[in-house]
Amino acid sequence: MNRTLLTSPLLLGFEHIERLLERNGKTETYPPYNIEHTSDEHLKITLAVAGFAAEDLSVSVEDNQLVIRGRLNNNGEDKTFLHRGIATRQFQRSFVLADGIEVLGAELNHGLLTIELERPRAENAVKTIPIRSADIQLGDARDRN
Numbered sequence: 052m053n054r055t056l057l058t059s060p061l062l063l064g065f066e067h068i069e070r071l072l073e074r075n076g077k078t079e080t081y082p083p084y085n086i087e088h089t090s091d092e093h094l095k096i097t098l099a100v101a102g103f104a105a106e107d108l109s110v111s112v113e114d115n116q117l118v119i120r121g122r123l124n125n126n127g128e129d130k131t132f133l134h135r136g137i138a139t140r141q142f143q144r145s146f147v148l149a150d151g152i153e154v155l156g157a158e159l160n161h162g163l164l165t166i167e168l169e170r171p172r173a174e175n176a177v178k179t180i181p182i183r184s185a186d187i188q189l190g191d192a193r194d195r196n
Contacts, residue, residue, distance in 0.1 A: 081142055082121070094168040096146065101162035102139040108164060110157045117146040117154060117166065 087095040100108060100121055109120045122141045148154075148168075155167040 079142075079144065081138055081140070082144065084144065092170050092172060094152075094170065096166045096168065098144065098164045098166075099162065100159070100164045101137055103159075103162075103164075105159045108159065110154070110164075110166060112148065112154055115148050115150070117148055117168075119144045119164065119166070 082098045082100050084096060084098045087097065089095050096117075098119060103121050103123060107121055107123050111118050111120075120141075120143045123139045149170070151171055151173070153169045153171075155169050157164060157166045159165075
């Protein structure tokens, strides 16, 4: 049997992470992108989308995934290229978002689509779980009061 770290019996409830890793394991190279850690709570994703206008792009959050789609509207133009080095094909790029990450906004500037993300600081919380005893029956406990 082929077991991975996430299928360990000591890790409960992480099956969805393994499915996300499998889904995102497919490596796509277009469009190229950077992910920048701008502060403890902020991230910035920058995609190179030369040739696309704002109306050709969409940014959405779907089931904890940031999904960026691009579809160039050619308006029926037929162009003859001697060399075509700028890719303008349709694309979809997805990023899995951890719980709590919020998308603050997106901006297209000089062929770069920048998406700002915020990761709020996690609060350390301790929760004490009461332990019931199987020795004391509910009726016996009432009789003692």
